[in-house]
Amino acid sequence: MALTKNREGEDIMESISTLSLNRWIAKEEEKTYIEVPFAVEGRIERIEVQYTYERSDGTTVIDIGLRSPDRIVGWSGGARNSFFVGLGKATPGYLAGLIPAGEWNVLLGAYRVPEGGCMVQINLKLVHNHPRWMKGDLHMHGVHSDGSYSIADAIQSGKDKGLEFMAFTDHNNASQNLSTLAADDQLVLIPGVELTSYKGHANLLGQLDALDDFRILTPEQAASTLQRAADKGAFVSLNHPFDSDCPWELGFDVPYDAIEVWNGPWRPLNETAVRWWQEQLVSGRKLVAIGGSDTHKPNPYVAHGTPTTYVRAEAESKEEILRAIRQGRVVLSFNTDETFIDLSIEEAGVGDTMIVDEEKEYEIAVKISGAAGDKVQLWSDRGLEREWIVANEGVYSFPVEADRLFYRAESNRYLAHLGVTITSCLTNPIYIHRLRAEAPV
Structure with a gap:
C-alpha cells in the first residue's frame, strides 16, 4: 500500500503491486516474438510497464508490447521505453478497457540481438482500484x-x-x-x-x-x-x-x-x-x-x-x-x-x-x-x-x-x-x- 496526496491535498491510499522480470534473449532468438508472463489478480485499474536493455552498441533493438488473456492490447515496437494501459486511459498505441484477472504477457520482439545475447529488464506496476x-x-x-x-x-x-x-x-x-x-x-x-x-x-x-x-x-x-x-x-x-x-x-x-x-x-x-x-x-x-x-x-x-x-x-x-x-x-x-x-x-x-x-x-x-x-x-x-x-x-x-x-x-x-x-x-x-x-x- 502507498500513501499519496491528490490535487486537493487529500491523503489517498493506493494499493500498488510491483514486479521485476528479467529475460535473457539469445542470438538464436533473433526475429522471434517472446512472451514474458505475469499474473493479474483482483480489481486492477492500470498496468504500467517500463523496460531497459543494453543498447550502447547502437544496433541492438528489442521491441515491446502487451497481451491480455484475450488479445494483444498494444505494441510500441522500439519507440517507447514505457507505456501503460488503464480502464479509461492508455498510452497511444494501446487499448484502454477492462483489465481481466489471469495471465498477461509482456511481448518482446527480438528484432536485432548481439552475438553474445542481451538481458531485458522489465518493471511492472499494477495499480488497484482506489477512491x-x-x-x-x-x-x-x-x-x-x-x-x-x-x-x-x-x-x-x-x-x-x-x-x-x-x-x-x-x-x-x-x-x-x-x-x-x-x-x-x-x-x-x-x-x-x-x-x-x-x-x-x-x-x-x-x-x-x-x-x-x-x-x-x-x-x-x-x-x-x-x-x-x-x-x-x-x-x-x-x-x-x-x-x-x-x-x-x-x-x-x-x-x-x-x-x-x-x-x-x-x-x-x-x-x-x-x-x-x-x-x-x-x-x-x-x-x-x-x-x-x-x-x-x-x-x-x-x-x-x-x-x-x-x-x-x-x-x-x-x-x-x-x-x-x-x-x-x-x-x-x-x-x-x-x-x-x-x-x-x-x-x-x-x-x-x-x-x-x-x-x-x-x-x-x-x-x-x-x-x-x-x-x-x-x-x-x-x-x-x-x-x-x-x-x-x-x-x-x-x-x-x-x-x-x-x-x-x-x-x-x-x-x-x-x-x-x-x-x-x-x-x-x-x-x-x-x-x-x-x-x-
Missing part, C-alpha cells in the same frame, strides 16, 4: 454541433485546465463520440449527447448513441425518449432547467438521474436551480446535483472546467465516474483550482447515507481547501444550520443533530471587480437515516 476525487466537465459542444472546438482542441483545453475527464455532449448528434473512440493518455473521455428540443435540454451520458429522436414536444414524448436512453444505460441529467432562453418545460415526472444546477459561470438561473433542488431534498427526495460548462467556443467566462465537477470515483474510467455520479459523490467548484469542500460524518462521505442512532451524538467534518475569505454555509432540511468565514484551509468540525434528512455545504465569494457574489463551491448531501428505538411492549 479519489477526479475533476472534470460534463457539458460541452464543438464542431459536431454549434461549437467551434474540434475534438482535439477540446481535449487540449481540458488538459491545460487540469481536468481528468470530459463529456462530449453535442446537440442531438452522436458523431462526436465516434471521433473519440481512441483512449487519451491523460483524460477519461465520456461519450454523450445533449437532447436539444424546443421544450428543454437533457444530457445523456455514457453511451455512444443513446438518443434515437430529439423531437420531443410533450411530457409523454419526453418520458418515452428518456426511458429508452436509460434502458441503453445512459445517465440522464436535465440541463439548465430554469434558463429563460431554453428552460425545461416538460415537467419533472420523467426518467432522469440528476439535475444540472450549475451551468456555466454563476448566474441567477443557477441560484433558482439550487433553490429548487433544496426543496426536493427537503421533501425527502435523493437527487444528484451536477454541473457543466456548456462551453461552445473560446470565451473568458464560459470555459471548460467552469464549473468543475469533482467526482469521487473508484477508478479512472467512464464506468466508475458515472457510477460515482449516480451515487451522488459529486462536489461542484467554480473553477479547477478554486474552492473545494469535502464532508464526512464518521465513515460516511458526500453522497453516502449515514445510519444514525438518535441517542448518540455526531460531528460533521468540513474539509476546505482554496477558500480563504469565502463564506461557508452548512445546510440541512431545516435550512441554514451554520455559516462562517474561512480564515484558514483545513478541517472544521461541528456537532450535528441526528434528526435531519441530510447535510450539505456551499460557499460563496464576493467578487469586488464585478460587484457580485457568486457561489464558489457546492456539495451534494450526506443523507441521514435514523434508527428509531422500538416502543416498549
Whole structure:
C-alpha cells in the first residue's frame, strides 16, 4: 500500500503491486516474438510497464508490447521505453478497457540481438482500484454541433485546465463520440449527447448513441425518449432547467438521474436551480446535483472546467465516474483550482447515507481547501444550520443533530471587480437515516 496526496491535498491510499522480470534473449532468438508472463489478480485499474536493455552498441533493438488473456492490447515496437494501459486511459498505441484477472504477457520482439545475447529488464506496476476525487466537465459542444472546438482542441483545453475527464455532449448528434473512440493518455473521455428540443435540454451520458429522436414536444414524448436512453444505460441529467432562453418545460415526472444546477459561470438561473433542488431534498427526495460548462467556443467566462465537477470515483474510467455520479459523490467548484469542500460524518462521505442512532451524538467534518475569505454555509432540511468565514484551509468540525434528512455545504465569494457574489463551491448531501428505538411492549 502507498500513501499519496491528490490535487486537493487529500491523503489517498493506493494499493500498488510491483514486479521485476528479467529475460535473457539469445542470438538464436533473433526475429522471434517472446512472451514474458505475469499474473493479474483482483480489481486492477492500470498496468504500467517500463523496460531497459543494453543498447550502447547502437544496433541492438528489442521491441515491446502487451497481451491480455484475450488479445494483444498494444505494441510500441522500439519507440517507447514505457507505456501503460488503464480502464479509461492508455498510452497511444494501446487499448484502454477492462483489465481481466489471469495471465498477461509482456511481448518482446527480438528484432536485432548481439552475438553474445542481451538481458531485458522489465518493471511492472499494477495499480488497484482506489477512491479519489477526479475533476472534470460534463457539458460541452464543438464542431459536431454549434461549437467551434474540434475534438482535439477540446481535449487540449481540458488538459491545460487540469481536468481528468470530459463529456462530449453535442446537440442531438452522436458523431462526436465516434471521433473519440481512441483512449487519451491523460483524460477519461465520456461519450454523450445533449437532447436539444424546443421544450428543454437533457444530457445523456455514457453511451455512444443513446438518443434515437430529439423531437420531443410533450411530457409523454419526453418520458418515452428518456426511458429508452436509460434502458441503453445512459445517465440522464436535465440541463439548465430554469434558463429563460431554453428552460425545461416538460415537467419533472420523467426518467432522469440528476439535475444540472450549475451551468456555466454563476448566474441567477443557477441560484433558482439550487433553490429548487433544496426543496426536493427537503421533501425527502435523493437527487444528484451536477454541473457543466456548456462551453461552445473560446470565451473568458464560459470555459471548460467552469464549473468543475469533482467526482469521487473508484477508478479512472467512464464506468466508475458515472457510477460515482449516480451515487451522488459529486462536489461542484467554480473553477479547477478554486474552492473545494469535502464532508464526512464518521465513515460516511458526500453522497453516502449515514445510519444514525438518535441517542448518540455526531460531528460533521468540513474539509476546505482554496477558500480563504469565502463564506461557508452548512445546510440541512431545516435550512441554514451554520455559516462562517474561512480564515484558514483545513478541517472544521461541528456537532450535528441526528434528526435531519441530510447535510450539505456551499460557499460563496464576493467578487469586488464585478460587484457580485457568486457561489464558489457546492456539495451534494450526506443523507441521514435514523434508527428509531422500538416502543416498549
